Amino acid sequence: MCPVTRRxxxxxxxxxxxDHAGQVNAFLVAGLLAPGGFVRPDGSPDLTALRASLRExxxxxxxxxxxxxVTRRRHRWVEVQPDLEYHIRLVGAVGGLAGLExxxxxxxxxxxxxxxxxxxxxxxxxxxxxxxxxxxxxxxAVADGMAAVTIVQELFDPAAAxxxxxxxxxxxxxxxxxxxxxxxxxxxxxxxxxRIRMTLSGREVGSTVLLGELSPQRGVVFLDVDLAALEGxxxxxxxxxxxxxxxxxxxxxxxxxxxxxxxxxARLPVSVPVALQRRGTAGNQVxxxxxxxPLGEVEPDVRVRGIAEQTRKEKALAREQGTLEFMRGPIGAxxxxxxxxxxxxxxxxxxxxxxxxxxxxxxGAPVVAIWPVAVLAANVRLGVxxxxxxxxxxxxxxxDAEHVPGAAFARAxxxxxxxxxx
Numbered sequence: 168m169c170p171v172t173r174r175x176x177x178x179x180x181x182x183x184x185x186d187h188a189g190q191v192n193a194f195l196v197a198g199l200l201a202p203g204g205f206v207r208p209d210g211s212p213d214l215t216a217l218r219a220s221l222r223e224x225x226x227x228x229x230x231x232x233x234x235x236x237v238t239r240r241r242h243r244w245v246e247v248q249p250d251l252e253y254h255i256r257l258v259g260a261v262g263g264l265a266g267l268e269x270x271x272x273x274x275x276x277x278x279x280x281x282x283x284x285x286x287x288x289x290x291x292x293x294x295x296x297x298x299x300x301x302x303x304x305x306x307x308a309v310a311d312g313m314a315a316v317t318i319v320q321e322l323f324d325p326a327a328a329x330x331x332x333x334x335x336x337x338x339x340x341x342x343x344x345x346x347x348x349x350x351x352x353x354x355x356x357x358x359x360x361x362r363i364r365m366t367l368s369g370r371e372v373g374s375t376v377l378l379g380e381l382s383p384q385r386g387v388v389f390l391d392v393d394l395a396a397l398e399g400x401x402x403x404x405x406x407x408x409x410x411x412x413x414x415x416x417x418x419x420x421x422x423x424x425x426x427x428x429x430x431x432x433a434r435l436p437v438s439v440p441v442a443l444q445r446r447g448t449a450g451n452q453v454x455x456x457x458x459x460x461p462l463g464e465v466e467p468d469v470r471v472r473g474i475a476e477q478t479r480k481e482k483a484l485a486r487e488q489g490t491l492e493f494m495r496g497p498i499g500a501x502x503x504x505x506x507x508x509x510x511x512x513x514x515x516x517x518x519x520x521x522x523x524x525x526x527x528x529x530x531g532a533p534v535v536a537i538w539p540v541a542v543l544a545a546n547v548r549l550g551v552x553x554x555x556x557x558x559x560x561x562x563x564x565x566x567d568a569e570h571v572p573g574a575a576f577a578r579a580x581x582x583x584x585x586x587x588x589x
Contacts, residue, residue, distance in 0.1 A: 176449035181500035204531015220530035260293035369512035386568035406475035417460035422579030454485035507545025516550035
């Protein structure tokens with residue numbers, strides 16, 4: 168019987184284009200697992216038990232059973248049976264949480280081969296006393312951050328996977344689409360053309376350590392903060408957790424520029440993905456908004472308010488406009504990939520996806536913490552990803568360790584999150 172095949176959606180094909188030497192287009196989720204299930208009382212893992220537990224779940228997840236097979240100049244998804252001896256495997260022990268961070272930094276420069284389904288689960292001993300680390304990597308051609316959350320929840324133990332998520336993840340349908348007059352249509356066309364022009368020639372960022380050729384030396388730092396306290400503080404003036412995250416990122420950028428001896432601009436633009444309503448079979452369904460982070464010396468609440476004013480407007484526009492024009496297919500992605508190596512439109516990436524309100528288990532082992540790590544692409548040397556889990560907002564900072572003082576960024580960002588959670 169011939170394997171089931173289906174042509175990649177154009178936006179998923181675009182994400183394969185962005186995967187090449189020096190730019191691995193796969194995101195990562197790291198976690199800590201306490202003893203229970205496949206993790207023995209002494210913290211050692213039983214991989215046979217883990218594979219046996221996940222084997223049946225993978226049968227219900229077509230995203231993990233497909234391989235990108237090239238046909239002429241495009242790819243088709245070919246259904247295969249993944250080799251779990253390879254896809255779920257043990258790696259060398261690390262020295263505590265810092266060792267897990269270092270391992271994640273190394274992995275962000277290791278490609279996922281196209282000769283297999285584009286994912287892997289790595290079990291990492293030594294990540295904490297009496298516990299084991301876990302790393303899940305998924306290629307962006309398979310899923311964006313929102314789709315990856317669904318995959319993770321399906322992989323984890325069923326009872327926990329059905330518990331309430333922290334946020335409503337997608338734009339909810341509201342019945343029939345509103346009728347749009349000619350002026351509205353032309354307005355959105357003008358907005359789209361402006362986005363294309365900005366992508367090709369925008370120069371809002373000057374010469375800075377935050378932009379340049381990426382080195383193979385990557386660093387990762389994990390942070391977390393009490394979610395309810397953070398949300399309760401910023402909600403009083405109409406801001407969201409994501410606005411608070413962006414405010415803390417702004418303070419981190421200010422610290423990096425100061426440490427590098429650079430002049431600190433009034434604003435620094437970053438790229439922020441926006442969830443779109445899921446339609447069709449594409450694994451990637453996100454828009455993008457540009458947020459200009461205020462870097463001046465102001466009170467934390469003032470900074471959050473300013474960011475919230477931007478995101479309320481920009482998020483709506485990004486959702487209406489949909490996928491970034493150059494990421495709607497492989498041809499546009501090739502253009503953007505070339506332009507991105509010298510772009511000066513954005514100085515960073517920031518992404519925040521909804522997670523789990525309660526704790527869950529993996530093959531019976533309690534998951535006590537998770538952190539996401541986002542891709543660095545083009546010439547951007549620092550990015551932040553966040554996910555809500557079990558009452559904490561958990562952040563992964565990914566940076567070019569050869570050029571960016573990531574420790575200074577993490578200290579400043581962590582301190583600002585703590586101030587906003589009071």
